[in-house]
Amino acid sequence: MSEAIIQIKDVHKYFGHVHALKGVSLEIQKGEVVVIIGPSGSGKSTLLRCINRLEEFDKGSIVVDNIPLDSAKNINAVRTEVGMVFQQFNLFSHLTVLENITLAQKIIRKREKAQAEKVAMDLLDKVGIPDKAKAFPIQLSGGQQQRVAIARALAMNPKIMLFDEPTSALDPEMIQEVLDVMMNLAKEGMTMVVVSHEMGFTRAAANRAILMDGGQIIEEAPPNILFNNPTHERTKLFLSKVL
Amino acid sequence: MEEIEPSVPGNPIDSHNPLPKGKGDFDLWWGLVIGVIALIALLVILVPDPFSRAFNFIKDGIGISLFVTIISFVLVLVVGLIGGLGRIAKNPVIAGIATVYVEVIRGIPLLVQLMFWYFAFPSVIQGIGKAIGSSALENYIADPVVMATIGLTFCYGAYMSEVYRAGIQSIPKGQMEAARSLGMTYFQAMRYVIIPQAVRVILPPVGNEFISLLKDSSLVSVVAVGDITLRGRQFMALSFKPVETFIMVALLYLVLTLFSARMVTWIERITKLER
Numbered sequence: 001m002s003e004a005i006i007q008i009k010d011v012h013k014y015f016g017h018v019h020a021l022k023g024v025s026l027e028i029q030k031g032e033v034v035v036i037i038g039p040s041g042s043g044k045s046t047l048l049r050c051i052n053r054l055e056e057f058d059k060g061s062i063v064v065d066n067i068p069l070d071s072a073k074n075i076n077a078v079r080t081e082v083g084m085v086f087q088q089f090n091l092f093s094h095l096t097v098l099e100n101i102t103l104a105q106k107i108i109r110k111r112e113k114a115q116a117e118k119v120a121m122d123l124l125d126k127v128g129i130p131d132k133a134k135a136f137p138i139q140l141s142g143g144q145q146q147r148v149a150i151a152r153a154l155a156m157n158p159k160i161m162l163f164d165e166p167t168s169a170l171d172p173e174m175i176q177e178v179l180d181v182m183m184n185l186a187k188e189g190m191t192m193v194v195v196s197h198e199m200g201f202t203r204a205a206a207n208r209a210i211l212m213d214g215g216q217i218i219e220e221a222p223p224n225i226l227f228n229n230p231t232h233e234r235t236k237l238f239l240s241k242v243l
Numbered sequence: 244m245e246e247i248e249p250s251v252p253g254n255p256i257d258s259h260n261p262l263p264k265g266k267g268d269f270d271l272w273w274g275l276v277i278g279v280i281a282l283i284a285l286l287v288i289l290v291p292d293p294f295s296r297a298f299n300f301i302k303d304g305i306g307i308s309l310f311v312t313i314i315s316f317v318l319v320l321v322v323g324l325i326g327g328l329g330r331i332a333k334n335p336v337i338a339g340i341a342t343v344y345v346e347v348i349r350g351i352p353l354l355v356q357l358m359f360w361y362f363a364f365p366s367v368i369q370g371i372g373k374a375i376g377s378s379a380l381e382n383y384i385a386d387p388v389v390m391a392t393i394g395l396t397f398c399y400g401a402y403m404s405e406v407y408r409a410g411i412q413s414i415p416k417g418q419m420e421a422a423r424s425l426g427m428t429y430f431q432a433m434r435y436v437i438i439p440q441a442v443r444v445i446l447p448p449v450g451n452e453f454i455s456l457l458k459d460s461s462l463v464s465v466v467a468v469g470d471i472t473l474r475g476r477q478f479m480a481l482s483f484k485p486v487e488t489f490i491m492v493a494l495l496y497l498v499l500t501l502f503s504a505r506m507v508t509w510i511e512r513i514t515k516l517e518r
Contacts, residue, residue, distance in 0.1 A: 076427075084420075086420070088415075088417050090415075092421070092436050093440065094443070107435065108425065156425060
């Protein structure tokens with residue numbers, strides 16, 4: 001097996017007195033799709049946010065694409081390679097869809113306007129809303145906004161994509177359009193870490209499913225094994241509630 | 244500051260605007276500006292003595308008042324931005340310095356600050372010049388307009404810092420996180436994402452600050468700046484007509500402030516963007 005693209009070793013995180021991550025270790029290979037499930041407050045979003053250091057961890061080590069996340073200097077280098085998709089989309093509300101996708105390309109990747117717009121339009125095609133290029137985020141549905149957010153992250157040509165509950169803020173009929181985009185990404189071989197309770201997506205796309213609870217990884221296995229034959233009582237209890 | 248032109252087709256007109264609006268989007272409050280101008284013209288024409296004399300004497304001050312106000316205001320926008328960013332800085336030293344600046348300056352009357360800059364500050368410089376044997380510093384003489392501008396800038400910069408801070412903090416945290424997660428530095432995220440959005444939020448209070456500054460610029464008359472107020476006082480001393488003199492002074496300020504208020508409303512309207 002090749003060197004893992006994400007190496008998490010014994011990571012601890014405190015929010016004041018709350019011990020949010022209690023020694024999490026996890027390796028993710030290039031091209032792997034990993035879905036993290038678990039009850040709210042289990043530390044799954046915190047773990048995800050530690051991978052691009054939106055949260056700083058207090059102990060342990062995380063190495064992303066051979067870059068250790070320990071000093072402030074390399075963090076922007078890591079973030080450029082790691083795309084992040086948020087539950088609340090977080091599109092830049094003062095910019096059009098096209099500008100949302102080209103802004104970081106121009107600033108960080110130093111692409112010319114025309115080239116950045118070409119990348120953006122290709123991605124909008126890919127996520128199925130090229131006609132919304134000139135619209136402002138507020139004029140889009142939640143599902144459309146989330147697809148733009150995915151396109152915005154992809155425009156930086158990241159090696160890894162992180163999804164923090166990407167469908168939790170969406171109306172039910174919009175969930176599938178976002179999952180379809182994610183499914184295609186997975187098929188193309190993108191390394192993905194997804195915090196989500198979409199069991200259908202997990203079964204279809206994930207190489208591994210991980211159950212977290214109380215700031216620890218309880219169990220990890222291929223989704224079919226985890227869902228059908230969980231070994232831990234905690235996993236059985238959780239699955240009985242969500243499946 | 245990067246500003247992106249809002250280009251939404253059919254950008255909806257703000258229906259919450261409390262101002263009465265005539266046909267063709269004409270802001271009826273402009274009538275008030277025109278009314279005051281007409282009143283000045285009427286007084287000057289119908290009662291030339293002393294109003295025409297007063298106007299001609301005082302009008303030199305209008306340019307000075309506007310000059311001091313506008314230069315100070317441009318500097319205040321810069322100082323306020325730096326102060327506002329300082330107030331929200333994670334670095335405790337920077338945040339501490341910014342907080343001390345804001346709290347100390349806000350706690351001292353503007354008139355006292357202006358007097359400090361014009362009367363006390365040059366003495367300090369001269370003292371330093373004497374101590375280090377620099378004749379250039381020892382013979383330093385303060386220029387009233389420069390000192391008044393520094394004084395207004397320092398004072399209003401503190402208030403403006405708080406306006407910026409509130410504006411920046413009103414932008415949802417997710418905007419910064421999204422920008423940072425794309426690889427932008429803190430300052431790139433501020434420049435391209437946070438501040439362009441914050442500017443729209445703070446436009447009304449910034450406009451109010453401008454109007455306050457315009458009015459408070461009358462205090463610079465105390466430190467020998469020949470603004471509207473000082474020219475008014477001089478005319479009163481010449482003419483012995485305090486009532487007419489200060490009616491004219493008041494009307495001139497009123498035209499400027501009413502006009503500014505209309506401009507602020509107009510700028511708010513054209514930069515309004517649905518969110």
